[in-house]
Amino acid sequence: MYCIGVDVSKQHLATYDGERQRTFPNTRDLKELAAFLKGKGNKVTVVFEPTSTYSRSLERLCRSRKLRCLRLNPRVLPHLREVVQGRSKTDRTDAELLWQYGQDHGPGDLLEEDRLGHILKVYLSCYAQAQKARIACQQLREALSHDPDTPAEILEELGREIGRLKAREEKMLVRAQTCIEKDKEAERTYALLLTIPGVGRVTATVLATLFRRYAGTNRGEIVALVGMDPLEYRSGSSVHKKSRISKRGDGFVRKVLYEATLAAARFNPAVREIYRRLKENGKPEKVTRIAAARKLLLIAHAMYRTGQPYRAPKASGG
Structure with missing residues (x-):
């Protein structure tokens, strides 16, 4: 060899x-x-x-x-x-x-060819680029709107550009979903993920693409692929730094999961529990949301592997 x-x-x-x-x-x-x-x-x-x-x-x-x-x-x-x-x-x-x-x-x-997985990745990359540009444009327009010397036509042009970028985001998302609908396995995964409280069409599309491209991964591997695996710093036996997530994986998937925790922490019992517990222990908002995002990812991945729809955890007896 x-x-x-x-x-x-x-x-x-x-x-x-x-x-x-x-x-x-x-x-x-x-x-x-x-x-x-x-x-x-x-x-x-x-x-x-x-x-x-x-x-x-x-x-x-x-x-x-x-x-x-x-x-x-x-x-x-x-x-x-x-x-x-x-x-x-x-x-x-x-x-x-x-x-x-x-x-x-x-x-x-x-290697086996997975053309659908790569096409979905292309559409989502275009979606992410349009979203990033739209947010930057919105922030610029917001800042300039407070300057009395900013010409009105500039604000109007920025407004039109924001609208154009929003339309591009939707166009890329629809294209990705259309591809998913044409593939039975991908469509089944997408429908399965939508049963999770707090997961909408964007998160479901992103996760369905991730799981398809990295089929066969275990819990630890899928967490690492998204860059949510912890990094610990040690030097000898006395110097220890606070651990943090590696951020080595797909930053866009990580961002989508992070944003999804706003809804999941309200409507998903399992995610809400870990979010509540960490907040009560005095953890910062960013730490609690990262933990919630990781929990959401693991729930979705377990469902993908078993093919079973979401089931709310049983309430513990009092």
Whole structure:
């Protein structure tokens, strides 16, 4: 088995194959990497960490060449760094760590095409971009509206731009939902998620896409993919910093879940309970909402895996 670790970035692919490090341009067709791997036969294992759109070309290459892959969860690589640093003072690149993981856990699996999952991701990325631009535009208009010297036509133009961006948000969301309706499995998941109190069409669409793209994940893995896994800081036996979430995963999914807690903390008994308990213990609002968002994610993921609709938890006896 020929194993190669690939550290993916926007413009480059840094690789290591046990002998030397190489860098290839991260182009749409990955012509240089494809030519290099062609001479390695068909028993090739590619190890990488998915990075949204930047790893799509690599995934496509692996599918077309029928190369086996190990796609690492975002929480694995930081753990590997800690293990290596604890044993040696020498720095190892991420590509080397990925290669070592492949040596220990190969040969990996063949990737299956999930065109719907990727199309949904594209629509949601466009939705997120329009939403971000609309919020920025609203904030600018609000600030300028308090300045008496701001020309009226500027405020009018900003108002029209806000309306245009709102329409684009809705257009992208409708396109995503239309795709979901054409796929029985995706439609079933979407309908299932809508049974959760506090989950609306945006949250259901985002989670249905997430679960489809990362099918087979467990509780810990799905939490890490969203970047809600805790990070603890320790130095020796005496220095400890407050833990926080890693924020290494999909920031848009994390934002949608965070916003969904406003409704879920009111209408979802399980989410409301954890929100109430943390508030009573004096936790800050941001901490309580992150915990509530994590709970909401785990409820949705459990329902997706079991295929069972939402059931309110039984009230404890007094």
